[in-house]
Amino acid sequence: AQSVTQLGSHVSVSEGALVLLRCNYSSSVPPYLFWYVQYPNQGLQLLLKYTSAATLVKGINGFEAEFKKSETSFHLTKPSAHMSDAAEYFCAVTRQNTGGFKTIFGAGTRLFVKA
């Protein structure tokens, strides 16, 4: 069965430090991969997505993620954290099956940014 694992339900970094949010997936075929951000009391906003083009994907707000097929990973990074990055982040995997497209979300990682 397809699954998405986000390592660490909470991650805390200092302002200006590297942000690394981990995501591993299981899929027997090349998937579509997404990272979403959710600010308090808001919906999910797309950060970036991988759709089998470049393996290094750049998104909004300075985030990027690299698709590594050999490691089945799609980790999210940002070189320098900003206070406004504090939010919850969700990794998601979509693949096509006979019933259409199926998307599985990770449980989420809450990012805290310390001043």
Place this chain on the structure above:
Amino acid sequence: NAGVTQTPKFRVLKTGQSMTLLCAQDMNHEYMYWYRQDPGMGLRLIHYSVGEGTTAKGEVPDGYNVSRLKKQNFLLGLESAAPSQTSVYFCASSYLRAATGDYGYTFGSGTRLTVV
């Protein structure tokens, strides 16, 4: 603005009451979805639709029903609300551009439902 609109944004129900959540999209997307979001559990798929007039069960369908009579609308119904259905509900729609392989999701802003 184009997108996914959910109504209502907030609702409090008493146990046993019924209600319908409405999702509307104006992007001509074929696929539509209803998710619930609970702390520490990410988003779980309740029901989805691959086109007008079709619906299918997702991961947690019990206690919910859906209908997709028009392509742009996807309704989620609770026939007899239970406290376990207290959650934040998100609707989404998705597209696939066959020529480029581009695939994407658009989410609504959510409905916060409390069942007391």
